[in-house]
């Protein structure tokens with residue numbers, strides 16, 4: 368009895384100590400359900416080939432583990448400069464795209480400032496903005512159907528209603544949008560960027576799957592910061608490397624808020640090595656694009672499944688059967704997909720493109736589940 372009473376008191380005390388805005392925050396807890404085929408986190412199904420891993424090990428063997436490694440990731444930035452065409456000073460490297468997003472929020476949002484987020488989108492923008500003490504303005508995307516095609520549109524007038532002379536200070540645009548899958552109309556995005564008096568963070572985590580970018584618009588719109596990652600096409604999700612491209616004055620601010628040694632020696636060396644694998648990258652890219660087309664055609668043929676167009680390595684599907692049932696049935700067959708708590712996505716599942724064999728199994732399983740009574 369005594370210990371129970373004590374525990375309640377401690378809980379109450381801790382609760383009293385916590386920041387009010389953190390108290391209601393739900394931790395980001397990705398699923399770790401055991402599965403044969405992992406399609407829930409938009410990772411690449413292709414691991415880094417052994418011979419490339421060996422080159423990374425070899426370089427690591429010559430490095431000192433006891434000394435701090437390069438705090439500004441200069442070798443990664445030099446190689447990224449060649450890869451992106453941006454200047455060295457226009458590039459910032461973080462521990463995953465997530466840390467880049469965090470640092471952008473720390474530098475440009477923070478307490479008492481407004482962040483505008485078209486929604487549904489990548490959850491980190493809202494979570495990190497809340498942690499930073501910013502006021503989050505979420506503007507719902509519009510679900511549309513034109514000429515028999517379903518898509519998610521960006522409501523530029525609804526967004527612009529929130530624009531004033533100096534607020535919001537930061538806007539996130541996910542390009543293409545996760546979890547809906549596709550780009551928004553270029554002209555609409557440019558219209559928003561032109562009218563906005565703040566920093567526009569354009570998340571291009573899926574750049575290599577779709578090819579469109581705002582990275583070359585930085586001289587025209589110096590308030591743009593593009594976010595990219597090594598977690599998707601480069602197959603380095605486990606090593607945590609992401610980067611930002613922006614005007615040198617904006618990038619300079621990110622260096623002020625970042626953790627001192629934010630990217631490990633291992634991660635920096637691996638990122639440099641992956642940037643040299645242009646042939647491998649091209650091969651993987653072509654495989655993804657081929658499989659994306661095949662998967663879309665297959666999904667469109669399944670009764671009760673609406674598939675949204677994708678320029679990324681994943682699809683969002685709306686289901687005519689109870690979503691959680693479909694999710695569980697897929698899991699019974701060893702396939703892990705992603706469901707979302709948001710009301711607007713309550714009938715949807717998201718899954719990423721796997722190997723051809725994995726995609727075949729997904730298509731066959733989904734077909735079977737959707738046609739059963």
Ligand SMILES: *Cc1c(COP(=O)(O)O)cnc(C)c1O
Nearest residue numbers: 463464465489545572596598609
């Ligand atoms: C995956 C992803 C990122 C970056 O992920 P990291 O693993 O932290 O690099 C950023 N934005 C979006 C939209 C993503 O899907």
